[in-house]
Amino acid sequence: MRKWKAQPTPRVWLAVILMIITAAGSGFFFVEVAQALRVPIEAWAINLNLYLRFLAGVALLIVTALVAYRVAAALTLSYGLDRNGFYIFWLGNRMVVPLGQIESIESSAAVADRVGLSHSLGYFYGSFKLPSGKIAQRFSTRPTKQAIMLQTSSDAYIITPNNTDTFVQELEQRQRIGVIQQLTLGVEAGRFFSYAFWDDRVVRQALVLAFSLSLILLGWLAAIYPQLPPMIDLRTNAAGEASVLSPRHQILFLPLAAFATLLINAGLGITLYLRTPLGARMLQMASAMIQLLFAVAVLTIVR
Known part of the structure; x- marks a missing residue:
């Protein structure tokens, strides 16, 4: 198999700068929270303001991780050709396009494509619909007008291999020779990032719900924490009376x-x-x- 790296792009370094900024911002908020919690646990000044600073740190940390993923994907983006197929590689993933299904190789300079920031961070990715009705998928480091497009009967692939002329010549030569094995069109996901787990809609929805409930519970508790008495009843007897008084921080x-x-x-x-x-x-x-059960337990204690 012969491989081509994607054309170099300044977008990667812009993404790196953004990653550094968001990481620094996340660290700033976490340091503030850590300093507030350096006192003995009984003296922790838990309040909504402290929680919002913690939440800002978490949000920026998530953004940092997402940008880092895009940077790594951009740096590992490459294209390959062998006797049977065309391949796109990134972060251990491989998209397979059977060579026999490629109908044309052309410039995409005439393609009108609007790309938002979320689909151009590090490199251009995502899909859009062509006037012909085909779905075009971006795997390029340059804007669509500066890329080339491989078309099959139903899809198109926007790519930017380094040394484009050599790539096109190699592809046309291999098409003339013909394939010796039929491949299946699709993406072979790498296992490192457990894509199958994260791509499952039920899993994603359950995780988003659980994470949201956890943050809401913690935020609500932080908001009412200053009004809680120093000692609260975490346990009650059969008559509903407090059987054990504990410091409020235990909640x-x-x-x-x-x-x-x-x-x-x-x-x-x-x-x-x-x-x-x-x-x-x-x-x-x-x-x-x-998360719901724990929320009910907290409500029961502070009611």
Whole structure:
């Protein structure tokens, strides 16, 4: 197989700069939160303002991770050709396009394509519809007008191989020779990032719900924490009377335990998904239910 790297692009370095900025911002907020919690746990000044700073740190950390993924994808983007197919590689993934299905190779200079920031970070990716009705998929480091387009009967691929002329000549030569094995069109996902798990709609919805409930519970508790008495009843007897009074900071262990359960179930789901997708889905749905149960427990205590 012969491979071509994608054309170099300044977008990668712009993405790197953005990644550094968001990482620094996340670190700034986390340091502020850490400084506020350096005192003994009984003296923690938990309030909504501290929680919002923590939430800002989490949001920026997520953005940093997403940008880092795009940078890594851009740096590993490459294209390949062999006797039977055309391939696009990125981060351990491989898109396979049977050589016999490629009908034309042409410039995409005339293609009208509007790309938002979310689909041009690091490199151009995502899909859009051509006037012919075909779905064009971007895997390029340059704007569409500066790329080339491979077309099949139903799809198109916008690409920017380094040394485009050599790539086109090689592709045309291999098409003339003919294929010796029929390939299946599709994406072969790498296992490192567990794409199958994250691409499952039930898993994603359950995780988003569980994560949202966890953040809402923690935020609500942070908002009411200053009004809680120094000692609260975490347990009651059969008559409903307080049987054990505990320092109020112990109520914080409930949402933290719920969040820890979410992380553990997500980790187990990633491990189990390829063997039992249903079991992995059930774990994530259980995570959402656990957030609700812990929320009810907190409401019961502070009512």
